[in-house]
Amino acid sequence: MVDHEGSIVTVMQAMGLSPVVVRRVSRLWGKSAARNGGRTHLLLGHLLDTAAVAGVMWDRYVSVAFRRRLDEVSGGRGKLWFMWVCGIHDCGKACPAFQAMDAAEAAPVLASGLVWGRLATDRRKKWRHDVAGAALLKPRLVAEWGSAESSGWVWPLVAGHHGAFPSVSGLQPPNREVQGSGADWAEVQRAVVDVFTRAVGFEDLADVRPVGALRKAEQLALSGMIVMADWIASDSSVFRGLGDAGLISLAGSRGRAENAWGRLGLRGGWQGLSLPRERLEPLNGRLGVIPRASQRELLERAWSMPAPGLLVVEAPMGEGKTKAALAAAEVLAARFGLDGVFVAMPTQATSDPMYEQVLQWVRSFDPEFESQVALLHGRRRFNVWWRAIWEGKPRPDGDGCGCEHAAEQSVGFGEDDYGAIDEDASYGMQSAEPSADGAPAAGADGPAHWFLGNKRGLLTAFAVGTIDHLLHAATRTRHVMLRFAGLAGKVVIVDEVHAADIYMRQFLVEALRWLGQAGVPVVLLSATLPPAQRQLYVDAYLSGVLGVADVREVVPEPAGYPCVTVACGVRGRAVVETSRQAVPSWRESAPVALTWLPDTDPAGTRVAEAVWESVEDGGVALVVVNQVSRAQGIFEALREKGLGGEVHLLHARLCAAHRADRTAECLRLMGPQAGGERPHRMVVVATQLAEQSFDVDADVLFTDLAPADLLLQRIGRLHRHSGTRRRGVHRVPRVLVTGVEAGRDGVPEVLWASRAIYGMWSLLRAAALVTEAAGPLAAADGQSVPLGEPVAWIIPADVPGLVARAYGDAEVCPVGWGEADAWRQWQDRELKRMGEAGKYLLCRPREWAFPTLEGLHYAGSRAASEEELDAVVRDGESTVEVVIVRRVPGGYRAVDGTWLGVHGEVDDDAVTDRLMGGTLRLPAALTEAARAGLRPLPGWSGRPWLQYLPALVLEQEGATLLGKERVLYDDDLGLVVERR
Template sequence: MGALWGKSAERAGGRKNLLLSHLLDTAAVAERMWDGFLAPSTRLVLDDIAGGPGKGRGFFAWLCGVHDYGKATPAFQRMWPEGAEAVRKAGLTWSDHLISRKPWRHDRAGAHLLCRDLSEAGWTEERIDWLWPLVAGHHGRFPSRRDIKPTSRAKGHLVGLGPWPVAQRALLTRFTAELGFEDVATPAPAGMPNRAVQLHLSGLIVMADWIASDEKHFGGVDDLRAVTFEAARGRAEKAWSALGMHRGWGSRAPVEPEAFQDRFGQAPRPSQTMVVEAARRMTVPGLLVVEAPMGEGKTKAALLAAEILAARFGADGVFVGMPTQATSDPMFGQVREWLGGIDEELPSRVALLHGKRMFNPEWRALVEGSEESDASRFGGVDEYGECPEDDPYGFGPEDRGDGTPSSSPGAGARGPAEWFLGAKRGLLCPFVVGTIDQLLLAATRTKHVMLRMAGLMGKVVVLDEVHAADVYMSQFLMEGLRWLGQAGVPVVLLSATLPPRQRQDLVSSYLAGALSREEYTADGLPEPGGYPSVTAAWPSARPEGTRGTEEVPEPRYLVEHSAGWRADLPVALDLLPEAVPPPHARREDREAAEEAAARSVADLLERELVDGGCALVIRNSVARAQRLHELLRGRYREKGEVHLLHGRLAVRDRADRTGECLRLLGPAGVEGAKPRPRRMILVATQLAEQSFDVDADLLVTDLAPVDLLLQRIGRSHRHAGVRRPARLAAPRVVVTGVDAVGSEPPRFPGASEGVYGRYPLLRSAALVRRAIEGSRDGSGDTAWRVPSQVPELVAAGYDPSDDSLPPAWREVAEAARRRWEDTERKRADRAAGSLLTRRGDREGSTLAGLHVAGRAESGGDATVEWLVRDGDPTVEVIVVVREGGVLHTLSGRALSVNGDVPDELLEDLLGGTVRLPSSLTEAAMEELRPLPAWFGHARLRYCPALVLDHGRGTALGKYEVDYDEELGLRQRVLTAG
């Protein structure tokens, strides 16, 4: 035991660390986590697993500490020559010839040894079966039972012959005794937790291991006499303090009725009271689905509901998931303000999670002075973007990449502890705001998925704009809800426009997890009787004395609606048809049609804004938006009247323009608000569709599926007290992007059909037609009543039995429906290959084999988008401009002669990051590389550069690419010759 090493001298501060020392260090860190990090709900579950109140802490420490038991094998001990020699001298030998070419990872070896030794100690097979995968998976993947066995060709030398079994059991016995247990049989759990709880515990084991592997705080101890649990506790306490680790809000007192007024400075609206009361009435953790119009105050209601649910069910923090990076930024500030009303220390514990967070000034100010920018510390990847496996010295690249490195400082200046800023750790921070991708990736069969899911469990999860998830993303969303339901995590879903089928699917997924069933359909779920509404679903409370493996009664539902905050607005619909060429038209004809369509919109705006006013035009593609803006800027010479916002702008340009639009057209209280302009036109893509709080006097929009069309309508006449020109005093929407909505089936531009599919567009066009025809002949509705009519319209837009389609359209629509459903089914099947659990395996009792045959294996933060968002992969590049042989940032600041980037220019350079369209991906991957001077730079070494000439253009593949100061990135097919 005094010879077995756990960390080599090179990886333990210059002196080897004995294996027993590392096991005790990890157990001591687990105690610190229990005392200062674990949610009350997690501690209660651990107490229950361990056999009663007060027993969970010791069991958790033992469980975390035993993770590296597999290092007590020849397969591991031979890997560091100096350590191997000492082990041989102690009488523990092996045949190098038999094991040198038969690697056996220590995580799998540990599982194998525990299966053997725990059985001999009297543990039941059921207890062993759920525990060994937690040890086998502590480096990120869960193997099957057969995969943990050593190859028979090594003839026992991998696991150890002769005195090896005695030494191994002595180590396990000594470790167990140091923790205060009588023998190895004593820590045996009393129960078997469900699989979601097992995944949670697995993530916590990884967290404890990574912290205990920090050589700065846990250096080498090579004298067995100095190895005690008390010494390990002292090291762990100092490390915990130095790292600045903290929990969320801990145990909460019940939330008082007046809390809404206290938190937000206003009395709750009826819909907000409805949501809050629904949270109070849930008897166990469950799901809340909040449906309310844009501007109703769903977010504030959800945050207070989260506070109530956390207090009632022992959650220690909140994750708020948003549809995009752009919507995450303002929510970050809102969550910090809310938490500040609870405790002035809490805002500093909020993490922002998305790839462009360093462009958020509030986040930058929080982490100023930290080393987040050092990818060598927090990237956790090698040159291939993958976490490597163990190296021969016991503290391998896997540990160096994902564990806290020796250079790790303590907490950031004013923000979350820096430990939480590392790769795959962000969700472990007590309070998190980020893109919904963070939750979606936690539902994938990827390496270290247990860390991500552990970061969600023990929190209340709030997801905004859930209707924005397409069929591909929805597979991951529903898989995540299954795991959260099984773990007993309270979840709040927010949406303005949710089709009934989607609502039922979301509830069914959560309940399938809560009831531990392969599939569950919430057939008894009532439909809301009005709008706004709340739908609550939760499993019935378990009878007294029952455990997690017993069947639970059927779920309970609470479905209510309330009056809206403001009266209905009658939104008049009009049509501006455009000539749509047939699908196989010549490129010249298509371009001519697009030019004519842009002119018709420009002419309309010229007429409608003759007396002033602010118009929002939403186009379904970047190219359509750029074409219209180019035409408009030729007509409106006055500076500041025409604005453009889309996804192919450099990140700084996009952030600046978004902020400027919010200051001009946003609510009166927005920071830096400016006087509303006399006349303004904002041309945008779908970026303006959700969580974009601007108010337009007139909306012109390409046709979209009806739920998204209603989202766009939510940007029109949104704010009270706005003075508008007389001709725009009533809300009006002009729909374009369709050739006609008459008796014959309409055609749509290829860009629209490519994004949404023909069938949803046909159903939306039929609803628009019905409103327009009714206004002409007086036979029907002359306007859409928003918001009260929203549920009815959304339901009609997705219900094949609805009769709104004209008879002449039905044959074409039926064929389109079959194609659309087939496409949707294929997209769902494509996602299924990466889901955390496979079909038929959702009632599994352990984590064994969870990663077997996993297609998605990397799981790095940088690969989130391609994995959980469907579509062709895209590439981000940094745009630089070559002028007179010298490279400049996109904003015009000169770099060094060799392209080196001084520190003061780094943020300016990164501000020129732009995402290329998918049509350029292949060429970009073949032709673009980081600049030579960037290869040694932590934040730039993986960033390809797009070098433009003095005219701001270049050739890329078969395209000519340029970056226009106003239009952003453009591409054209290179002409022959």
């Protein structure tokens, strides 16, 4: 066997290659000096660097479960095979189309005797090296591995390493010249593959043949790891170019890879987590909670499930589902060899507190893990813990951040280019940009800022973020494999899963299919999950596990509420179970009195009157409405009644600083730790922001009519915390449902905004269920006349039944309400939305059972940016985020009054922080005008956080014109749009 640790020239000579071939192979370049820090890097050098990075990843990053699978398909040589498949990715650069791209680099190649004819100049006809690599490798794999089947899943990994998987028909070059014509090119291309293969440690290409095949989802994860290895090995700041083949060796590349891994601060997660010594230890030991029955039930299911699978947890609001899910994740990771956790939350606002909870949790394993917890959303800069850890800012508790030495060991991001790097830009391929955060790379003592780069966030060992990041991994977009690779080694937890509407649900279902096939355990959490959705998610996950397009495994009816449903595959068959006996909730069910408050005035004057009456003598009220302007109107009316600082306003059109401050204040005064600080009188007026994962306790709730599950979520903020003192009038939880009134023949008339958001069918059914408890609805100026004795909702016991009825097949509305017509309109709308989502799903249904990634990107998403991709998975109109500044004599000021300078200049990070406190997302109706008229201020040029962020400049009177609208920002009300 050849000593593959020697230089690459030694390897070639030992293989018996002719001096001519050795010389030619030694001239092929992989990274040009012009795009590689002034130093040429030879092709074989980059292939070995990538293989060496893969070797380090195997030892320190790749999960135990995935290492196991690669060992299985490679006949026990998983690490070596992983290094080979990662390194071979760029073999297609050994073709004229690539070698001719840089004249200076091409000269030695031509001088060696390798020549080419006229090459196409039309960019559309360019022959990309990823496809070229698959084209030259595929016939050899078929010939030397003995079958198309064994090679059929490997060549797409090479063809797709720049983010998209072509069809086999795409491997045909437009002409012979681009791929290389004649015996000389064929000989050199063969030599590149053979020399690299021998240098890595295989005897020859036939020796590489796998003994089995990865499943398609596992192939997607592997593809993402290939891209990761390539991007790291392409970082010229840690991999200096080598232009002399005599200096290139696997041993040298290993040393370079080790150095790069350390300098970039890269690391993996648990890397083989030990099983807890006792079954309840993850709860009472690590999380420090006294386990409730529902938490014990989930943990027991995690211990007993026979294979990685899906856990659907349904339990009342405030039950402690998320802590139980983290405990279950520890057990699942230890049992099945997973390396980390991703917690998906419905919104940015709910992600922040969960991030801090996960930080505490991972510290209990190892304090160093806190620097591996990513917060994935666009406003993470405003989370003080994230900034303390990732930017080296002071900690909220005053302790050192642990990053004091990061700057001394840092590797700057300045001109580094990850993704479509070097000459790939000439093919029109979008680069994965360096981190928009502008943070320096960290050394071994700090967080790995490499993970802050575009599309890399999920690659961190532990991550918390919006559900969008999970949904993005189910879209047919470039580099989707990176996102999926980040999920494949983790336990995935999805909180408030009911919040996904029918459009988002298509991507969630698609993600569950792929996660099921990849053997990724998933935990779904909800207090108000309709049975049909439970069935949908179970079927989707099992579809992936079993590898078939359509699965229908009937989910047994749960024995009670709370409950846990388990779905997994054992020896090729599905296993579905639910809680076998009723699991008691931690708190006793109690009646909640529902009353109608008829009102469809967008200003909410009547609502404000009723709120004032309810708290005039004391109490804490929560008002949740479906429209920002309505919330603003109610807030103003309550201030006029003298509530002043006792009334708080929360909605999405507050700038980031104001929204964060008010949310924190509400949690301080109404949260679980309020204790004696709970105010005598307080009102919070909010939009849907307060609907879920908002851990506050109100005495009385005023809510616009919403679908039944969302009404129940809002009710979950009512009498939430045990031990709270309440005045006598507030000892019985009360809900006043408004935003609706009786129209002709008693048919509910609902606010236009509510109809636009939710559709009339779900609102009518919710109104019918409320009517059963509150009596018939009256007109806004009339009085409700009960028919018989109203029946209160018993919460939480009635929750699953109410949700099931709200979304079941049986009619629930009184005759004459037009339920059937409303259902047809709703169904038409939902089917249309499902069809729209289908355009972006990762895999067409009829292709789900295809065994390889070939042709996966048959058509790309139209989304070109992260912001647009958010709109794709949310079915929202595209919106624009701006930062508010005020024009003053001589220059500009931030929203908090901080002086910026004549052109908006920002001198330091502290000023940047205060300025970005004015960040705000504009309503969709203003998007067109904002894109046409708003630009960053001149003084923001070169500032990483600001240079691409449009400024909403308020003139000295406090307002500005945006298109046809007059827009102003009031520190109390937030953004106000005045129609002209």
